[in-house]
Amino acid sequence: MARYDTIGRGYAKRRREDLEIKQRIEDALGGARTVVNVGAGAGSYEPANRHVIAVEPSGVMAAQRPPDRPAIRGVATALPLHDASVDAAMSVLSLHHWYPDAEGGIREMCRVARHAIVLLTVDAEVCGQMWLMADYLTEVRDMDLEIFPAIDTLVGWLDRPAEVHTLPVARDTSDHTLMSFWAHPERVLDPDARAATSGFARQPDEVVDRVVADVGRDLESGVWEARHGHLRQLQAFDAGLRLICARAR
């Protein structure tokens, strides 16, 4: 829990919601009028015009929420809600922090939500192939493979039929996740950009220093451009972002 009390500072500035992703989440929530947002953080991607119950363990993250949208302090594995008490449950880039009991959190979402369950998560196999994780930050690739449940596993935990959608990450997305670095190697050199990603923030200083030095060197020498410069021509890239929409029949 305390993790985001440390790395959450300044989070809201860098991690502004991407309007396209927001719309996809809105659509997935369908007609839900009451929604629990699990691991709600600073409130990104929460739908307007619906009654949202935000559940968030970190005080630092909760303090970055708008004053009129407070969060209940709580964790995914023990949601403070009765069975079938909300129309929908959503969780955005949070369930990898529930490790080692992501399954317990998903089962809680199934318990409390009558209709839709909407999960924004990462396919760590795909993300691990992105240049940053594959060539430089292999510690995050290895960690992600452990803490992100495989997509099939996640779908298997859900108690209702689910669809999985690939969400390519736009070059100019306003949500500067680690995946957004695919077209912006310069972000690796920016301490604020790094600090807004839990991938970097969870690494020891010596790993971060090594990656910054390696990427800086390869940018300066042209090695990065030679290997990955073609990415600068793309408008969007599949860096592993996945939207899972499950709905009770």
Ligand SMILES: C[S@@+](CC[C@H](N)C(=O)[O-])C[C@H]1O[C@@H](n2cnc3c(N)ncnc32)[C@H](O)[C@@H]1O
């Ligand atoms: C990457 S942030 C995402 C926040 C927000 N959903 C967003 O999209 O901006 C992950 C969030 O999960 C929260 N979190 C960590 N462990 C959790 C747990 N066991 N149960 C629920 N949320 C948790 C963190 O405090 C953090 O706010």
